Amino acid sequence: MTRMSDDYANLTELLNQVVTATGDFHKSLSDRPVGARKWDVVSDIELPAQGVGSSEALREFLARHGANLSGSVGPRFLGYVTGGTTPAAMAGDWLAAAVDQNAASPGDSAAVAVAVQTLDWLKQLFNLPVDAFDGAFTTGATGANFASLLIAR
Structure with a gap:
């Protein structure tokens, strides 16, 4: 079982993993449909008896859902309000979440x-x-x- 203190001890590594995953996602926007192609039912996942830590949770999330995330953040999405996040807005959002004021x-x-x-x-x-x-x-x-x-x- 992992503890939150383990995640804090490895915070820089975790955030680097998120940055890499985010960069990979944005590089793939031109190949992604703006709508989900298939929807995996997530209700078949049982609540784990013990936590796996943030890095493993991120890895599991990306493995299970990464390919089916829509390209709604890109310029081809014409939905209401959602989409079009700029790099500056993303950085500001991350910083706002990180300092939690x-x-x-x-x-x-x-x-x-x-x-x-x-x-x-x-x-x-x-x-x-x-x-x-x-x-x-x-x-x-x-x-x-x-x-x-x-x-x-």
């Missing part, structure tokens, strides 16, 4: 200041009056749509 409470970290600055830049980018709008970042498109429905109501 609370951007909802001023005084907890620099994350609140970064969010406020980003909102100010968006106002400048879209030529919006600086004092006329406030804002908040949501969890994503689904959260944004839900929030807009609540506000409109």
Whole structure:
């Protein structure tokens, strides 16, 4: 059985494995269909009695599902909202997950200041009056749509 402390001890190696898997995935985008070709039922997998560690879990995931991941991140996907992740957005997402800051409470970290600055830049980018709008970042498109429905109501 592995422990989380084992994963932390090998964190750099694990993250390098993820970087390699991500690079391989992006290199294969032109050959991947934008929709899944086949769907393997995952309900036939029993819950393991013991953990295998993050590296082995990543290896098992890629072996079982890697070939059937769609190319929705690429330019050929024309779905609603999903797809088109840029390298900078991916790096920012990874960093946000890695440092796991609370951007909802001023005084907890620099994350609140970064969010406020980003909102100010968006106002400048879209030529919006600086004092006329406030804002908040949501969890994503689904959260944004839900929030807009609540506000409109």
